Amino acid sequence: MKFLSVEVLTMVATILGSNGIIYLIAKTMLTRWESKHPIVVHDERFDELDRRVTELRSQVDALRATQRILRAAVIELAYLRIADKHERYLHRGWATPNEKRVVQRIYDAYHSLGGNGTGSELNREVQTMPSYSPDELNSESNK
Known part of the structure; x- marks a missing residue:
């Protein structure tokens, strides 16, 4: 049996x-046993901590948005500076070595921030310009 x-x-x-x-x-x-014997006890300090973390995240997001705006503004200002110097030196027909270095430093900052190829072309043209005025070159060759 x-x-x-x-x-x-x-x-x-x-x-x-x-x-x-x-x-x-x-x-x-x-499930019944866990509801009668909870493992985690609710602590109000965790609520305060969670509220503070949420607040900090929103502040970080706002700072990132501001940073993007400022980055775009700096890129635009650097480009305008390069374009202004390019136009001035192109009209004059030459740029001194120091003027070329200044344009190169502005371009390096512009490029490292994410500037595009338009500024690259302007910088290249400035860097390939003659370094001395035609008058200086003629006076040196006549000696």
């Missing part, structure tokens, strides 16, 4: 287990 009851219990457990009923019973029992 004992043999028969073990077979019957094994068969019932197999049927219940295959349908997921044992899993559901165990899960229900664990």
